[in-house]
Every structure is written in structure tokens, then in C-alpha cells.
Amino acid sequence: MSETVENAPAAATGPVRRSRDVPMLVERARAGDPRAVARLITLVESGDEVLPQVAAALAPYAGQAQVVGLTGSPGVGKSTTTNELVRALRARGHRVGVLAIDPSSPFTGGAILGDRVRMQDHATDPGVYIRSMSSRGHLGGLSAATPQAVRVLEGAGCDVVLVETVGVGQAEVEVASLADTTLVLLAPGMGDAIQAVKAGILEIADVFVVNKADRDGADATVRDIQGMIALGERGPGDWRPQVVRSIAARGEGIDDIAAAIDKHRGWLEKHGELRRRREARAAAEIEAIALGALRARIGSLRDGTELATLAAKVAEGAIDPYAAADELLAQLGS
Numbered sequence: 629m630s631e632t633v634e635n636a637p638a639a640a641t642g643p644v645r646r647s648r649d650v651p652m653l654v655e656r657a658r659a660g661d662p663r664a665v666a667r668l669i670t671l672v673e674s675g676d677e678v679l680p681q682v683a684a685a686l687a688p689y690a691g692q693a694q695v696v697g698l699t700g701s702p703g704v705g706k707s708t709t710t711n712e713l714v715r716a717l718r719a720r721g722h723r724v725g726v727l728a729i730d731p732s733s734p735f736t737g738g739a740i741l742g743d744r745v746r747m748q749d750h751a752t753d754p755g756v757y758i759r760s761m762s763s764r765g766h767l768g769g770l771s772a773a774t775p776q777a778v779r780v781l782e783g784a785g786c787d788v789v790l791v792e793t794v795g796v797g798q799a800e801v802e803v804a805s806l807a808d809t810t811l812v813l814l815a816p817g818m819g820d821a822i823q824a825v826k827a828g829i830l831e832i833a834d835v836f837v838v839n840k841a842d843r844d845g846a847d848a849t850v851r852d853i854q855g856m857i858a859l860g861e862r863g864p865g866d867w868r869p870q871v872v873r874s875i876a877a878r879g880e881g882i883d884d885i886a887a888a889i890d891k892h893r894g895w896l897e898k899h900g901e902l903r904r905r906r907e908a909r910a911a912a913e914i915e916a917i918a919l920g921a922l923r924a925r926i927g928s929l930r931d932g933t934e935l936a937t938l939a940a941k942v943a944e945g946a947i948d949p950y951a952a953a954d955e956l957l958a959q960l961g962s
């Protein structure tokens with residue numbers, strides 16, 4: 629495992645060959661072979677037709693890793709922080725998986741992204757898998773692909789999986805909310821705290837990290853966030869989001885971030901929230917897969933004559949569009 633998982637060769641071609649390969653691939657991934665891990669994630673990322681078999685083979689290993697999401701504006705320091713957290717987790721002896729999700733770029737098959745440069749420190753560490761992922765082509769989108777990639781890393785024996793996403797839109801918020809613990813990174817200035825409220829990422833934050841604390845305005849940003857947290861309604865047993873400062877570029881504050889993650893983990897377990905979050909994650913996953921399948925079937929209807937026939941009827945006023953949509957859905961069920 630002396631390489632990052634992206635460097636492995638492309639998956640073998642031909643669905644029959646791949647389908648026969650699945651149990652063997654999973655076995656190799658279980659044994660810690662980074663090429664097998666890479667191929668499995670590539671299958672997930674590309675929405676390959678053998679995915680149901682991959683998911684079935686990985687099902688027994690579900691829930692074995694702690695999943696930590698890191699989100700925040702572009703350039704706030706997510707990758708730098710991830711890199712440092714990997715170092716801290718390795719020092720504790722954990723096996724670590726990293727998924728850097730890039731929702732804006734098309735399917736890359738693991739091509740080099742800038743992110744990886746900041747994680748090269750761990751490129752030769754056999755206890756670390758690092759993978760950049762983009763899945764615009766995936767059935768069900770990122771919200772379906774990400775948990776499956778997490779399952780691959782769980783199957784490969786990772787104790788902790790760190791998921792980095794750029795927090796700029798709803799899809800990314802969804803991905804971040806799939807984690808057991810979500811870190812929202814902010815930087816001083818730039819009205820970042822206000823942006824966080826607008827983007828709806830405040831609700832998903834378990835821990836706020838004010839990174840780039842070497843810059844002016846860090847105190848004000850911490851105060852802003854604490855003010856917003858104070859306004860939130862919470863019951864006696866509820867989690868109160870933690871606020872931590874860091875200078876990730878110098879490796880400062882990383883222990884505080886790790887301590888906040890541990891504290892949240894303790895709270896999750898004590899209140900049965902870990903199970904609740906994981907069930908919510910599974911529900912979102914099932915929904916995304918089902919909607920993706922439905923969308924694909926509607927797409928194929930669009931290529932056929934059914935939709936054209938219904939459209940002609942609606943256009944000429946013979947039926948209304950709701951009735952037409954009902955008819956279309958009825959055809960999907962048949």
C-alpha cells in the first residue's frame with residue numbers, strides 16, 4: 629500500500645468480467661490492497677452496473693468507521709486541516725480514509741486534483757487511503773455515491789473516514805450531513821459567519837473551526853459564531869456546537885479539533901444519536917438510489933413514444949399535465 633489509491637490502474641473492462649471480480653476485489657480490499665480499494669471506489673464513482681453487487685458484498689462491514697465531515701468555503705483550509713488530522717489520527721494508531729469530494733468537476737476516474745498536493749505527506753503511509761471523488765454522472769448524485777465510497781473504506785478497515793466537501797450549495801450540505809460529526813470551517817473576515825447562515829450550514833455544524841487564526845479578526849469571528857450558537861434553541865441534553873480555533877498551516881489547534889470530535893462522539897453514543905444519524909444516513913441513501921433509478925426510467929420513457937404521446941395530448945388540451953404525469957408514473961410501475 630505504498631501509494632495513494634488514485635494511482636492504481638483503471639478497472640478491467642467488460643461487465644461480465646467485473647461482476648465475477650467483485651467478491652475477489654472486496655476480499656483484496658479487506659486484506660488492505662490499495663489497488664482493490666481504488667477499483668471499488670472507481671466503480672462507485674462511475675455508477676457502474678455492478679454497484680449492487682459491490683454494495684451487497686460490503687454490507688456486513690457497515691458502521692465500523694467513524695465518519696467526520698469537513699466543509700466550508702473554498703480555500704478556508706479544509707485540505708490543510710484534513711492533512712493535519714490524518715497525522716493526529718495516525719499517531720493514535722488509527723487507519724484513516726480520506727474522501728475529497730469535488731462536486732463541480734466531472735468524473736475524473738481519480739485524476740490529479742490540487743487538493744491532493746496538500747495531503748502528499750501521507751502518500752506513502754500504508755495506513756492511509758486518500759481519494760478525490762467526483763460523481764456528477766452517478767445515479768443519485770453525490771449523496772448516493774459518498775456513503776458507498778465510505779462503505780468501501782470501512783470494508784478496507786479504516787477506523788476513521790474524513791470527508792472533505794466545499795460548502796457552497798445544498799448538495800454539499802447534504803453530503804456533510806451524512807457524517808457522524810460535521811466540522812464547519814470558517815476564516816476570519818470575508819463575512820464567512822454570515823455566509824454560513826445564508827448557506828444553511830450552521831444547522832449541520834457540530835464543531836466550528838475558525839481556521840487561519842493567525843489573521844486579524846479571528847476573535848470577532850469566534851464571537852459572531854458564539855453569538856449565533858447562543859441564539860439557537862436547545863434542550864438540556866442537546867449538543868451545543870463547539871468553537872475551536874486553528875492555524876492548520878502551522879499544525880496549531882489540531883489537538884483541540886480532535887478533542888472536540890471525541891467529545892461529540894461521546895455525546896452521540898450517550899444519547900443514541902449515533903444510531904439515529906446512521907439510520908437517517910441509510911434512509912437518505914435508499915431514497916437517493918430509488919430516485920436515481922426512477923429518474924433513469926423516466927429518462928428512458930422520454931426517449932420512447934409514451935411521453936411524446938402524452939405531451940401532444942396536454943398541448944392540445946385533451947388532458948391536463950397532472951393527469952399526464954400520473955399516467956407516466958403508472959407506466960413506470962408496469
Ligand SMILES: Nc1nc2c(ncn2[C@@H]2O[C@H](COP(=O)(O)OP(=O)(O)OP(=O)(O)O)[C@@H](O)[C@H]2O)c(=O)[nH]1
Nearest residue numbers: 701702703704705706707708839840874875876877
Ligand atoms: N494563513 C493561513 N493560511 C492557511 C491556514 N490554513 C491553510 N492555509 C492556506 O490556505 C490555502 C488554502 O488551503 P486549503 O487547505 O487548500 O483550503 P481548502 O478549504 O481545502 O480549499 P478548497 O479545497 O479549494 O476549497 C493554502 O494556501 C493554505 O496553505 C492557516 O491557518 N493560516
Ligand SMILES: [Mg+2]
Nearest residue numbers: 706707743792
Ligand atoms: Mg481542499
